[in-house]
Amino acid sequence: MTRVGFLGPHGTFAEEALLTQPDLAAAEQVPLRTVPQVLTAVERGEVDVGLVPLENSIEGTVTVTLDTLAFDTDLLIQREVDLPISLHLCARPGTKLAEVRTIVSHPNPLGQCRAWLASKLPDAELIASNSTAEAASQVAADERAYLASIGTKFGAELAGLEVLASEIEDHPENETRFVLVGAGIPAPTGHDKTSIVCFQREDRPGSLLAILQEFAARAINLTKLESRPTKQGLGEYCFFIDFRGHVADELIADCLRNLVANQAEVKFLGSYPVAGEEGHEQRQKATKSWKAAVEWLDGLRTQIRDA
Numbered sequence: 001m002t003r004v005g006f007l008g009p010h011g012t013f014a015e016e017a018l019l020t021q022p023d024l025a026a027a028e029q030v031p032l033r034t035v036p037q038v039l040t041a042v043e044r045g046e047v048d049v050g051l052v053p054l055e056n057s058i059e060g061t062v063t064v065t066l067d068t069l070a071f072d073t074d075l076l077i078q079r080e081v082d083l084p085i086s087l088h089l090c091a092r093p094g095t096k097l098a099e100v101r102t103i104v105s106h107p108n109p110l111g112q113c114r115a116w117l118a119s120k121l122p123d124a125e126l127i128a129s130n131s132t133a134e135a136a137s138q139v140a141a142d143e144r145a146y147l148a149s150i151g152t153k154f155g156a157e158l159a160g161l162e163v164l165a166s167e168i169e170d171h172p173e174n175e176t177r178f179v180l181v182g183a184g185i186p187a188p189t190g191h192d193k194t195s196i197v198c199f200q201r202e203d204r205p206g207s208l209l210a211i212l213q214e215f216a217a218r219a220i221n222l223t224k225l226e227s228r229p230t231k232q233g234l235g236e237y238c239f240f241i242d243f244r245g246h247v248a249d250e251l252i253a254d255c256l257r258n259l260v261a262n263q264a265e266v267k268f269l270g271s272y273p274v275a276g277e278e279g280h281e282q283r284q285k286a287t288k289s290w291k292a293a294v295e296w297l298d299g300l301r302t303q304i305r306d307a
Contacts, residue, residue: 005047011133011155077270090156105150188246195269
């Protein structure tokens, strides 16, 4: 891995997430302007992998990422990275909070601060940008004192802005999940997640239930279920499903085999390590359990008599 694309410019939350990963931090980092540009750069081989936001604990799914993965590319998720998010209102030096009349940011952070903005700056105009860092650059380049941006402290420092208000997100437990995308499927770790998209073959009563029963029958834990338009017509939806396990696991493979044979068209989005502080510990436990199971089975096989 030598080149990593990410949603830029420098100073975004995507860059912060990237820097939490030692191997990505050591690679050449390439900021790109939009999520589709990041994914296109990976497809074209201009970068080896790309890091993009997928969902936020307040605002939910970043639909441009989900839809691009589902409909516009065959790239696969390589890993997920969870990043705690703290948002700050920033402006040119000397600006007062009471002077702010226009706020620029990415749509997701604007949504994450909806209640704070309604309380503190109810009349402010909200303008969407491609990223929080781009918003900070726009404010820095504009001499109008009533402009402000919402984003990271790092992005504000890079743009030469001052922080007018800190930690303005509406809920303190604010996290964004980023995904690293590229080619191929990472090896199983014992604590993995698989993501797929299911397209119903026909719209009939119980079709979604039939899909979900494939997981329930095998006691596979679903971690996400979300419907999105198929882009084929009004009222036509597909289902994004995340669940525990790796495609290399026989139980998961059997479930996917039956889904494709009997229930739905399936697009595979990847099997990859689960993020989170408990991930490493869970993977260690899984490795020990697997080794113990292999030793137990090998012991049984030594007792098989010759024909």
